Amino acid sequence: MTLQDREIIYRIQTLKAKWGPELMILGHHYQRHGIIQIADKIGDSFGLAKAAAESPHVKHIVFCGVRFMAESAAILCRDDQRVLHPEPEAGCPMADMAPMDSVQFAWDNLNARSDLGGRCLIPVTYMNSHAPLKGFTGANGGLVCTSSNAEKALEWAFSKGEIAFFFPDQHLGRNTGKAMGLTPEEMPVWYPSKPNGGLESLEGVKMILWNGNCPVHMKFKVRDIHFVKKNFPGSFVAVHPECEQDVVDAADAVGSTEFLAKYVRSLPEGSRVFVGTEVNMVERLRIENPKIKVELLFRSLCPTMYMVDLQKVERTLINLETEDPVPMPSEIKDPARLALERMLALQN
Numbered sequence: 037m038t039l040q041d042r043e044i045i046y047r048i049q050t051l052k053a054k055w056g057p058e059l060m061i062l063g064h065h066y067q068r069h070g071i072i073q074i075a076d077k078i079g080d081s082f083g084l085a086k087a088a089a090e091s092p093h094v095k096h097i098v099f100c101g102v103r104f105m106a107e108s109a110a111i112l113c114r115d116d117q118r119v120l121h122p123e124p125e126a127g128c129p130m131a132d133m134a135p136m137d138s139v140q141f142a143w144d145n146l147n148a149r150s151d152l153g154g155r156c157l158i159p160v161t162y163m164n165s166h167a168p169l170k171g172f173t174g175a176n177g178g179l180v181c182t183s184s185n186a187e188k189a190l191e192w193a194f195s196k197g198e199i200a201f202f203f204p205d206q207h208l209g210r211n212t213g214k215a216m217g218l219t220p221e222e223m224p225v226w227y228p229s230k231p232n233g234g235l236e237s238l239e240g241v242k243m244i245l246w247n248g249n250c251p252v253h254m255k256f257k258v259r260d261i262h263f264v265k266k267n268f269p270g271s272f273v274a275v276h277p278e279c280e281q282d283v284v285d286a287a288d289a290v291g292s293t294e295f296l297a298k299y300v301r302s303l304p305e306g307s308r309v310f311v312g313t314e315v316n317m318v319e320r321l322r323i324e325n326p327k328i329k330v331e332l333l334f335r336s337l338c339p340t341m342y343m344v345d346l347q348k349v350e351r352t353l354i355n356l357e358t359e360d361p362v363p364m365p366s367e368i369k370d371p372a373r374l375a376l377e378r379m380l381a382l383q384n
């Protein structure tokens with residue numbers, strides 16, 4: 037960390053002290069080290085949004101992450117809370133792969149098909165999606181899921197309708213479907229650029245996967261795991277379920293960011309583990325677990341997460357009362373919240 041970073045951290049701590057319990061800074065696991073140092077809570081996007089909404093004294097929520105995360109906090113927050121995003125331009129390439137006009141076109145196309153045969157489509161949307169898609173999901177009887185509860189969400193969807201429509205990460209959908217016993221034929225991909233999404237028949241289909249992916253997790257390849265297993269016998273490999281199916285199949289463990297952190301902590305002292313997720317999180321796991329050899333499976337940085345920096349957080353804190361909060365109109369917030377509440381009900 038540079039001297040300039042340390043000076044900004046000092047100034048941020050002074051600003052934080054001024055606001056006391058009315059301010060909460062949230063830092064996603066994939067944020068850089070300096071941001072994690074000034075965050076009040078560190079975690080995954082849903083856990084952070086929920087924690088802020090449930091904190092009775094918090095009025096100003098500063099979300100250090102990408103836009104869909106700040107939007108999720110704005111969906112869940114109370115009316116007396118405002119959510120600020122230090123870099124509104126920091127989006128998520130995967131969320132961008134499911135724009136609402138393409139989703140609506142696919143939905144209308146599928147519902148008009150004769151081979152749907154009266155079966156009901158249920159939308160299931162990963163947390164890593166734009167707020168309007170979450171709203172669409174809630175308005176059409178579906179729910180949101182995280183990488184921890186995707187299987188529970190799909191079980192719920194299958195109990196409500198015959199075909200789940202999973203947005204936007206095809207890999208999380210496919211990995212979860214496979215773990216539930218679905219075959220590749222039962223979970224084809226909808227390609228927005230192809231006529232009829234490229235789906236010739238819906239016969240035997242149980243889940244339709246949207247053609248989205250996380251470019252950060254697509255960088256991990258099965259050859260990286262073969263290399264590690266050959267050259268570091270006895271080592272472990274743990275990856276995120278946004279990785280491709282062959283990567284997930286070859287790994288020793290797969291799970292959400294929270295799972296990966298717990299998995300590394302649970303390993304015997306002296307173990308060597310290669311972790312396949314965003315580089316900032318892996319490097320922090322290395323610092324937090326000095327008795328474990330934590331290695332990068334491959335160096336993969338999320339460039340939009342990296343757009344949030346200490347200078348932007350300081351500017352947001354200086355302008356805390358005047359900076360525009362993340363916009364969340366009620367026509368999106370209400371159905372999106374419904375989709376999130378359906379997910380929350382699964383956990384109770």
Ligand code: SF4
Nearest residue numbers: 128129130250252338
């Ligand atoms: S890591 Fe992937 S899913 Fe997460 S913000 Fe970056 S691009 Fe989006």
